[in-house]
Amino acid sequence: MRSAHLTVRVDDIDPGTAFDRIKDFSRYPELSDVVRSVTVHEVTDDEESSDWEVYFRNGILTWSEADRFDRDALRISFSQLDGDFADFSGTWQITPDADGCLVAFTAEFDFGIPSLAGILDPVAERVLKETIARVVVSLFETAAVVGDDTLARAVAAAPVAAGGR
Known part of the structure; x- marks a missing residue:
């Protein structure tokens, strides 16, 4: 199983505001040209499912995931329900940091094709x-x-998406 980890520092934004913006997955297609679509199905205030289409190599990866929101802990967890991965799950964790917050993203994935x-x-x-x-x-x-x-260099080299901020 492969994992991906990254941390982003956000200055001058309180962790609760960061949490609310990050959990708005339906905005992601306007923030990245790699995300083709996200359809959110609200279950409760603390839980939803979402369907994702993401451009990958010469095709499109698709999956549905369960998303769980713990506002008190400033934590979002997700796990694939169905889709192109054999396994895909992870977390977003927002923590206070000086005059802002840190946004940590972790995902584990497996395509199920060892070769x-x-x-x-x-x-x-x-x-x-x-x-x-x-x-x-x-x-x-x-x-x-x-x-x-x-x-950081790869992100800095790309223009900010038109729908951002």
Whole structure:
């Protein structure tokens, strides 16, 4: 199983506001050209399901996931219900930091094709990290990737999405 981790620092935004913006998955297609569509099905205030289509290599990855929101803990967890991955799950964790907050994203995934894992997994990890970082940077004017200089440079080189902030 492959994992992807990234952290983005957001200055001048309180963690609760960051949580509310991040959990609005239906906005993600306007924040990244990699995200083709997200359809959200609200279940309760603390739980929903969502259907995703994301451009990947020469095709489209699709999946449905269960999303759980814990506002008190500023934590969002998700797990695939059905889709192109053999397994896909992860978390968003927002924590206070100086005059803002840190947004940590972690995902674990497996395509279920061991013979292609060496080729697909590194590409999927890079695309996932770049896409999530661009979404968060598009959501907040004062956001910057921390702890991963290569990712920070890739995100800085891309224009901010038109629908951001």
